[in-house]
Amino acid sequence: MVRAVAAIARDADSAAGELARLIAIDTSFPPGNGYAAFADLAEALTAPLGFDHRRIEVPEALWCAPGAPAGGARVNLLATRRTGRPVCGLYFHVDTVPAAPGWSRDPFHLAREGQRLYGLGAADMKGTIAAVLLALRAAETCGVALAYDPMLLFCTDEEGGLYPGVRYLAEQGLIEGHVINFNGSAAPRIWAGCFGLFNLLIRLRGEAVHAGEGNRAGAGVNAIEQALPLLGALRDLKPVVARRHSGLPPPPHASGPLAAQLTIASAHGGGSGGQIPALFEIVVNRRYPPEERFEDALAEIEDTVRAALPAASGLSLETSVIGHLIPTEDPTGPHWPRWQQALALGFGYAPGDFRKWGAASCSDFGYVQRTGMREVLLGGLARPERNIHGPDEHTTVDDIVALARSVLAYLAADFAADLNPDKAESKSWRLA
Incomplete structure (x- = not known):
């Protein structure tokens, strides 16, 4: 773990390079025409880490409303790596909103200015993909034993679509274990649900x-x-x-x-x-x-x-x-305390920093909860000053590194093992 945490910091430049490739593919919704090309890139980035891939398209009859501006195949990508361990789903929506007027930079070309990384989707939420890949690469390089087999969920139409990809995957019974949703904040937050x-x-x-x-x-x-x-x-x-x-x-x-x-x-x-x-x-x-x-x-x-x-x-x-x-109800559950501790390690938060709150921003996980999967962990790169959905959206190298460290810790077998509800010897859960 110590070597892997150090490797994450050393590999931050490569994560920025991967983020540049992710941003360069226009997945603006509407219309959402870039999903197949994005799946191609996601396969290329995850194949060296030993993942197998499956593409699932949402049937057009479900997502195509009369007069709606959506168009193109709704290609969702599942990337799995099976060893027999419990599964932890790592969720990303691959769509962005369209580029708003007022960008001072090319929204589809990553601009690095010191610690800041500018581009459409840098914080919401392509930067989180770069962070998770950074964590998985460090674990692989440094031989970190994992508690979970990661399942990467690259999903469509979160930005207000009629039938989001994760809804279809959940209804088809394709999501296993529990899920970390990276459509959230870099703040010390316990998710209370949303509108x-x-x-x-x-x-x-x-x-x-x-x-x-x-x-x-x-x-x-x-x-x-x-x-x-x-x-x-x-x-x-x-x-x-x-x-x-x-x-x-x-x-x-x-x-x-x-x-x-x-x-x-x-x-x-x-x-x-x-x-x-x-x-x-x-x-x-x-x-x-x-x-x-x-x-x-x-x-x-x-x-x-x-x-x-x-x-x-x-x-x-x-x-x-x-x-x-639809609204997402309170998603807290037995995995939250350990995820909280992982966030504290990655971002340097103290236990007393965490607060529980909801949001008027929305999530496609209300549909996942409707299938019976109530618990959803939340993390991400959002901060109020990052101008998400506006011109010059950005994140920082430090936050990508911090989120990568959090993901590495959570997936690692020897991190806070007594809080892991999937281990027989773990303690009963409670929120810190």
Whole structure:
């Protein structure tokens, strides 16, 4: 273990090089066209470590919603290495959000500036893949005996997809043992669960005519202009939604209790100054706490939309849910104390530093819990100042090394063996 921890620090530059290769593949969702190419790279990076591979595609009928912007095969990759030990799943979502306006660097080219590593997905969450590979390589090189056979889960469509890859894998019974989800924070956190979300596509159709026909009565229906009352109604609904608070404990950096959220996430229509626009599409993102029912939150928006569009508007209306993640309930369980201790070793946290909190950010593990796997460990590279989902997202070399050390410790057979619930002589579990 001592030699392997030192090897992780020495090998940090190679981890940055691997991260550069991961970032260079565009896996933005939507649309999610880069999953097969990413699986190719993941196979190439894990094969030297003795992993076998299996690709599983989510059937198109499950993830393809009418009018949704998703496209391309939903290729998930399972990388396994069997020795007969208990299995520990190591989960990554391979998709990123699209690059936001305002990047000062090429989002698909890793930029290293001192300790900082800039690139789309550097923190959420391709950097965690580089960290785990760094840990596994150090264990292999230094002959560290492992307590678990690692199962690497490279999964699709976490960023608001209609049918995330890990959901399909869980429902097919392909996930074994317990799982560490790396879609989390580098902070000393005990995960209390999180909100759900859905994305609702609102499609409004008018009638296209020449823009110069405005002097003729009844010429065309401008979908954008006629939708303005609807946009106003959604804006007015936003503070109503935000008054609904969750009982989940908020993060230490939050300004108050976690609240439900409604966001007009995108609006698109028209294409020419010479034409009355006949189509206007709006995507509303709704984040709902475990105390709310999805059906109620959806009905509230749909009722608001219908009330804001009287028949005299001349518009036809269609709505479609194009993405949905359900809430994740409290995932703590018997493996948490040992994972906590591994995080403390890797990042240098004291036992008293850890706090339990939830989040309005969402996870695809609510679907995994629905299959019966309640416990989920959480770690990652997220920090409030890392600008995840925004321009110039970044992580640091130090955090990648720290996470790698945590993963190495957790997988190692001789680390905190008395806290390992998969060993007969382990103590009963409790949260520190």
